[in-house]
Amino acid sequence: MRWATRMATPSKVRPGNYGKRSRNRATRTATTTSATTSAGLFAASRSQSDPDRHRTRAVTRWILTHPDALPEGNRLQLKAVLANCPELTALAEHVRSFARMLTHLQGDHLPTWIEAATATTELPRLRHFAQHLERDLDAVIAGLTQPWNSGVVEDHVNRIKMLKRQMFGRAGFALLRKRVLLAT
Incomplete structure (x- = not known):
């Protein structure tokens, strides 16, 4: 009898249900599939109607990635985006020169970079x-050269802070001290 009552109760709301309660797996799957399909169609129709539109995060990632590490498709898309926006082209040049200073420890070039960056209106x-x-x-300059x-x-x-957060309200200082000293 217990088993029958459990089977008859509706399922709980799960992330895949999109807030709807469904009684069987087929209904849940159909609901999830239709929502996923409609979202995919919406994204596809949006990209077909406006092919030059790029997401901000993707363009930011392309600018922050070293040009040699970018895949050819992303490199071409970045070139197209930069061709349409001169401000973004100037920003990309400044970002790349600053990244070059960071990676090659060239802090002595920082004053000229600051002059060029403050000159951009x-x-x-x-x-x-x-x-x-x-x-x-x-x-x-010391951080960029040393x-x-x-x-x-x-x-x-950061490790000690994490241990302290985990131990908050659970034990005294003695146990926290042991965890900090024994954790490797």
Whole structure:
């Protein structure tokens, strides 16, 4: 009798149900499939009606990726986007030169980069970023030229903070101390 009552009750709302209750698996599958299909058709129709429209995140990823690491299709799409927007072309040049300074530890080029970035009138956020770098120019130049970083220390600090969050309200300082010291 127990088994029969469990089988007769409707299923709970699951993420695939899109908020609808369904009694059997076939109905759930049909609901999920129709929602997925209509979403896919909507995206396909939108891309067919406006083929030059690109998502902001995709273009950002293309700009931030090294040009040699971009697949050929993305490289062509980026070239098409940059051809239609001169502000984005200027931004891409500034981003790539800054990335070159970061990866090759060329902090001595930073003052000229800041001058070029503050000279751009069509990119106010980039100009603002460059002006904020000037506030502590010596530290930024040292960070861009020195081969040392604080990554190992930051890793340990983040690990300790994670352990502290996990232990919050569960035990005293003695157990937290043991977990920090024994965790590797």
